[in-house]
Amino acid sequence: MLNEKQLQQLDFNLLKVFEALYMERNMTSVAKTLFISPSAVSHAIKRLRQALGDELFVRKGQAMEPTPACQQIAPQVIELLSKLRKVLQSCGEFELSQSQQTFTLAIHEALEPIVLPKLVAIFRSQAPNAFLKSIKLDRSNMPRQLANRQVDMVIDIARPIQSPIMHASLSSDHFVVLADKQQFAQHSLSKQFYIDSQHIVVSNRSDGIVIEDVSLLQQGINRQIKVRCQSFNTAKNVLKGTDYLLTIPSIIAKQFMASAEFDDSLMVLPLPFEAPSLNTHYYWHQDSDADPAIDWLKQMVQQLLG
Numbered sequence: 001m002l003n004e005k006q007l008q009q010l011d012f013n014l015l016k017v018f019e020a021l022y023m024e025r026n027m028t029s030v031a032k033t034l035f036i037s038p039s040a041v042s043h044a045i046k047r048l049r050q051a052l053g054d055e056l057f058v059r060k061g062q063a064m065e066p067t068p069a070c071q072q073i074a075p076q077v078i079e080l081l082s083k084l085r086k087v088l089q090s091c092g093e094f095e096l097s098q099s100q101q102t103f104t105l106a107i108h109e110a111l112e113p114i115v116l117p118k119l120v121a122i123f124r125s126q127a128p129n130a131f132l133k134s135i136k137l138d139r140s141n142m143p144r145q146l147a148n149r150q151v152d153m154v155i156d157i158a159r160p161i162q163s164p165i166m167h168a169s170l171s172s173d174h175f176v177v178l179a180d181k182q183q184f185a186q187h188s189l190s191k192q193f194y195i196d197s198q199h200i201v202v203s204n205r206s207d208g209i210v211i212e213d214v215s216l217l218q219q220g221i222n223r224q225i226k227v228r229c230q231s232f233n234t235a236k237n238v239l240k241g242t243d244y245l246l247t248i249p250s251i252i253a254k255q256f257m258a259s260a261e262f263d264d265s266l267m268v269l270p271l272p273f274e275a276p277s278l279n280t281h282y283y284w285h286q287d288s289d290a291d292p293a294i295d296w297l298k299q300m301v302q303q304l305l306g
Contacts, residue, residue, distance in 0.1 A: 010051055017044040018056070019081055022074045023144055025063045033148050082164075082287050094292035101293055102131040106138065106145065107155040110202075110232045111280075114255050115155065118304050127296075146285040152294055153301065157211060158279040164286040168298075170305040172277045175212055176253050178246040180239060181267040191221075191273045198226035200235045200246045212247045215275045232256075240265055247271070249278050280305065 020030040021041070031038045049056055057064040066074060107115060116134055123132050137156060138145065143165050145151040161167055177189060201210045201223075209217070216223065226244055229235050232252055239246050253268050282301055288294040 011047070014044050014048050014051075015077060015081060017041055018048055018074075019078050020148065021045065021057060021064060022066060022070070022078070023147060025065065027064060033150065085287055094296075096127050096130075096293075096296060098129060099127055099293065100129045100131070102133055103153075103293070103297055104133045104135060104151050105153050105155065105297075106135050106142065106151045108137045108157075110249075110252050111155060114251060115301070115304060119300060122300050122304075142283065146283065147287075149285075149288075152284065152288065153297055154283040155301065155305075156281065156283065158281045161283065165283055166286050166289070167281045167283045168302075170280045170282050170302065171251075172279050173249045173251050174277055175215070175247050175271050175275055176250045177269040177271055178236065178239060178248055178253060178256070179244075179267055179269060180242060181265055183241075183243045184267065184269075189269045189272045194245065194272050195221060195223070197224070197243070197245045199223045200227040200229065200238055200244050201225050202229060202232050202235050202246075202248075204230055211278065212275075215278075219273065219275070221273075236266070 016034065017030065020033055021027065024030050024033065027038050027041045027045075030041050034041070045057060052069075054069040055067050056070045057066055059065075105115075105119075112134055116132075120132060123130055135151070137154065139156065139159075142151070142154050142156075143161075146154065146165055155170065158167075158169070177194070179189075201213075203210045213223065227235070227238055229238060232246075232248055235246050235248075236256060238244070256266075257268065282298065282305075284294060284298065
């Protein structure tokens with residue numbers, strides 16, 4: 001236990017490293033998150049070990065696992081740091097027109113061309129000195145990125161999430177089918193024709209089911225996947241001149257049709273059976289609830305997509 005003198009001499013910057021390592025369990029990741037060197041992370045943890053008289057973290061393979069003493073104090077330390085951030089965020093008024101803050105948004109690449117141009121227009125008008133950064137959506141690291149403020153907001157499909165990550169509904173969409181017009185001029189798209197056809201799917205992952213298949217499998221529809229690619233734009237180009245089908249959210253189909261690059265060789269068809277809606281949510285960390293800058297960003301995104 002720290003005595004009064006030791007507590008006064010404790011460098012509270014060490015607690016940021018402690019918090020990050022408890023969440024990351026990897027010193028290299030902590031170094032990247034805090035923009036410091038791995039040796040600085042190691043030195044900070046060494047100083048905390050000496051001050052608290054406990055190892056705090058022990059190496060197991062590539063991971064740094066917390067000791068029982070670390071497990072005991074970590075939740076309270078993290079909660080206190082969270083409260084401190086809220087107090088500091090409330091200091092001074094947020095002046096939108098003068099803010100030079102960087103807002104970081106993680107969003108699926110298919111939604112980026114729909115959201116970003118409109119959001120940039122709002123920034124140019126209301127926050128001309130601020131910076132907007134759109135980065136690739138990483139679902140597995142989303143809670144960590146929001147907690148560490150690497151990301152201010154995430155826009156993604158609705159999925160199970162736990163506190164302290166908060167979320168709210170943005171929009172509800174439905175699936176449509178994109179097909180080559182010449183290939184399907186003589187066909188009507190029935191449920192059986194859909195099942196018998198070959199399909200293109202889009203996913204960043206190398207295997208596993210994609211978003212629309214979650215809905216389709218619930219209805220006993222198992223598609224024949226012929227091509228798997230990484231972007232809807234690539235899938236659209238692959239589709240031309242083939243008898244494949246591409247099932248996509250209607251908002252993306254509308255974006256394609258409005259694009260100057262879209263030609264009339266493709267057609268949009270309604271899905272020939274009922275399927276659950278595709279719901280889009282936006283996600284943020286509860287620590288940012290007291291941040292007027294993030295509140296403004298949430299309002300703008302809700303205005304664009306809500």
